[in-house]
Amino acid sequence: MLSVVPKRTGEELDLLFGALADATRRGIVEQLAAGEATVTELAAPYSISLPAISRHLKVLERASIITRSQQGRWRSAQLSPTSLASAATWLTLHERLWAERFDRLDDHLARLTAGPPTLTETESQTPAKRGTP
Amino acid sequence: MLSVVPKRTGEELDLLFGALADATRRGIVEQLAAGEATVTELAAPYSISLPAISRHLKVLERASIITRSQQGRWRSAQLSPTSLASAATWLTLHERLWAERFDRLDDHLARLTAGPPTLTETESQTPAKRGTP
């Protein structure tokens, strides 16, 4: 009965990260980095059934990580050019953001333990907790 | 096997990407990028129960994205400095790998369809679009 709020924001990232959260799918992506491949070729390294691979491919396709094409009875998968961009962007952005945070924190701690602060330096870098209203 | 990428423990990436495959958890991470926060502070933007948040935090902790500490009855979460590194590495590495592939393919197709190659035709370095379409 609970009303689930429809998740619209970041659904793309849900699919992207979700698709990459599986070792088999990451393996497929790595394999495809060497060039397009058919389903059986992609399945070869794994000990799981072909339908399972087929579904992994569907997941990757839904996440826009790969595209698929058919020639004759062979269906090949190939990496989509822009696919990982948004995930990579999110990650690197946040990684950089808090790397900076930690740099500043390190810096701050260094100053704290090194003696009296100098004049030009700000003291506002403590990880202050936001007060709850 | 190709294995272009140094195999780290796939388990680690499973946990990392899996943790990021949820909008609430990404939201928490974004919130924590502004500084450490308590559980109720982190829960505030969401309409889900506190136990649900508590479990999201556990997932993030298991993925080594955050660490947690306790002072008094408040438990705060803070981002772990190195956490996203391996995920970001994997992504950017692969993105670059196949971006290059597509660049070369573009290049190749351009030459094929353009007739006799001209002087500086091969200098297109940038894929047409980057980022989220």
Added chain:
DNA sequence: ACAACACTTAACATGATAGTTAACTATAGC
């Protein structure tokens, strides 16, 4: 035409996720 091939779809078992409410632990403050 028909058999082998390359998949996909269907139906199902099972385990993981994500949410709930209720009860519990532990600290803060009077």
Added chain:
DNA sequence: GCTATAGTTAACTATCATGTTAAGTGTTGT
């Protein structure tokens, strides 16, 4: 000591994910 506060754990439910086998679709080759 008592009570409110901060958060976790427990028990349960619903949905999603991943795998299986069996059957179906369409193509290739004799």
